[in-house]
Amino acid sequence: MKQKILIIGSVHLDIVASYEKSNESNADKEGDLKFSVGGAAYNIAANLAYKDHRVSLFTFVKDNSVSGDVIKSAISAANIETQFVQQDSDLSESGYVSHQSEGQLISAVSCMAIQEKAFDENVRKALTKAISSHSFVVVDTNLSTNQLETVVEICREKNTSIFACNVSDSKCHRLIDFFPEEKSEIFRFVSLNEKELKKIIKHEFIENSRYICTKLRSKTVVVTHGKNGFTVYSQNSDENYRSIPYNASGIKSELGAGDALFSAVCAHYSIKNEFQWRDCDQLVNEYVSRVLKSEGATPEGLQFKVEKSKQNKLSQAMLSFIPFFFSALLTVLAFFEVDSARTYAICFLLVPLLAGISGAFTRHLLGRVRKLTSDIMPNIALGGVAGLAMGITFFLSQLATLSESMKLILEDNGVPDNMRPIIGFLLMAGLVAGLAVEVAFDQIKNSKVKYTPEDSQA
CATH class of the missing domain: 3.40.1190.20 (Ribokinase)
Structure with missing residues (x-):
């Protein structure tokens, strides 16, 4: 090992400057x-x-x-x-x-x-x-x-x-x-x-x-x-x-x-x-x-x-589309197929979570042209948390107003049609949240800290 x-x-x-000995006496060689x-x-x-x-x-x-x-x-x-x-x-x-x-x-x-x-x-x-x-x-x-x-x-x-x-x-x-x-x-x-x-x-x-x-x-x-x-x-x-x-x-x-x-x-x-x-x-x-x-x-x-x-970096960057693929798949299923309110609620949280991970992952590998290394894990985690927070925030805002649609979901009486398009919004919002968090994370990491130069020996 x-x-x-x-x-x-x-x-x-x-910068290496090479010249022939015949030019040795010239100032401009x-x-x-x-x-x-x-x-x-x-x-x-x-x-x-x-x-x-x-x-x-x-x-x-x-x-x-x-x-x-x-x-x-x-x-x-x-x-x-x-x-x-x-x-x-x-x-x-x-x-x-x-x-x-x-x-x-x-x-x-x-x-x-x-x-x-x-x-x-x-x-x-x-x-x-x-x-x-x-x-x-x-x-x-x-x-x-x-x-x-x-x-x-x-x-x-x-x-x-x-x-x-x-x-x-x-x-x-x-x-x-x-x-x-x-x-x-x-x-x-x-x-x-x-x-x-x-x-x-x-x-x-x-x-x-x-x-x-x-x-x-x-x-x-x-x-x-x-x-x-x-x-x-x-x-x-x-x-x-x-x-x-x-x-x-x-x-x-x-x-x-x-x-x-x-x-x-x-x-x-x-x-x-x-x-x-x-x-x-x-x-x-x-x-x-x-x-x-x-x-x-x-x-x-x-x-x-x-x-x-x-080429390896491009291959690694392609990995970022895996969570996006699953978040998009869940969005489609939630929009057309899911009838259970409980299943819809799971999609409601998973879609922005996976989209946030994809956003952070994509920006880290393609935006900064970096390798797939251990330092990517905090970025992925923060991206996912940002996307999930977006989903939870929207869920809580609906819960606070206790709309008729939310009542139906809480009582597990099916998914109202007017709630289905929201899942698509969460997909895009989670993706943007992941991208934004990775940018912020990168800025914090590389923030300019001024130091007092020490006396270094020549």
């Missing part, structure tokens, strides 16, 4: 541009979701913006759970712009919206809810040290393991900057490259498992070596595990290889609930090779999965 994984970190637009959605958190989640692991993202995006709309669509299309994606119109655009010459990174500028968020009481509640519903948590170092502290505190309260992925040599210090006086183990697993490890150690590299793990406060540390694989250092062993070489034929880009490796380790652990590195090595080779053969930082076949995902 695959465990459910929560990934907390930054998601952003990637002619070259190629590539646009995609990236960020360590997204890359890891997309790799795992591509292999049908249950993955949720906790991140922040700018609401009502180009980057926010593209990012939300990409997350949903990649089959990643979206219920913990937070939106705020006061954030900056999330993006990463890089210049590359013949495959080598020359310079880059990044802006991570999540770093602008203070993890205050409101965010902490959302984080606690997210962490509580997952087996283990992944963080990347696009989170500030203060944000990492908050995540660690909650994970300790919930006894949840943390996997940490470093994103760059300029941010590797965040792995050790929070709780600086504490020497006890914090992470279950940390991944970084050799250059980043040496920067943390700050003196001549010592290849000692216990020393490295203690320094990073992790039970296990994986140090990547580019095309040459990786080395595993364990707190419980003096012996290091060195990986087999990657299947590197047909490489299109090395972009995202480190994230793919990290994803494979998460995938292995979610199935085994422990590390068996020889088995894991084969999975790493599979994940990394697939990304190396892709133009981007995620598997090339992900695009095909996206198309399939869109």
Whole structure:
């Protein structure tokens, strides 16, 4: 059974500008541009979701913006759970712009919206809810040290393991900057490259498992070596595990290889609930090779999965017509066939209930282009309650006036003809009530809450 994984970190637009060395001296360089959605958190989640692991993202995006709309669509299309994606119109655009010459990174500028968020009481509640519903948590170092502290505190309260992925040599210090006086183990697993490890150690590299793990406060540390694989250092062993070489034929880009490796380790652990590195090595080779053969930082076949995902969403949306079909069927029966007042009264309540469920269901899946996930249940329930409330309200209004028609129904003397058309009205009213409640529910969920930005370390 695959465990459910929560990934907390930054998601952003990637803009990669590539040019030939002959243009290096020009201020305005002619070259190629590539646009995609990236960020360590997204890359890891997309790799795992591509292999049908249950993955949720906790991140922040700018609401009502180009980057926010593209990012939300990409997350949903990649089959990643979206219920913990937070939106705020006061954030900056999330993006990463890089210049590359013949495959080598020359310079880059990044802006991570999540770093602008203070993890205050409101965010902490959302984080606690997210962490509580997952087996283990992944963080990347696009989170500030203060944000990492908050995540660690909650994970300790919930006894949840943390996997940490470093994103760059300029941010590797965040792995050790929070709780600086504490020497006890914090992470279950940390991944970084050799250059980043040496920067943390700050003196001549010592290849000692216990020393490295203690320094990073992790039970296990994986140090990547580019095309040459990786080395595993364990707190419980003096012996290091060195990986087999990657299947590197047909490489299109090395972009995202480190994230793919990290994803494979998460995938292995979610199935085994422990590390068996020889088995894991084969999975790493599979994940990394697939990304190396892709133009981007995620598997090339992900695009095909996206198309399939869109088809699945349409199929899921069709489910919303099932309650509507039954409510319409009951309406027709109540209009033409039902003679028993008691049966009519049941239809009187069931029709708006089912119509309300259908309205909420339809708007949730088609209006917001979301997946059929657990977060739809409150919407369906509220839609049904709204429709039922509509039926009960109308029933009570008739009861209050105690009309002749209502007297006949209460005495079980049949259904007056002038009461039959009302069932059609309840069908439409319940449908509208369900739609309205889901809209209101969505607005409340995504209401703009202003936070005071914390000082995040660059």
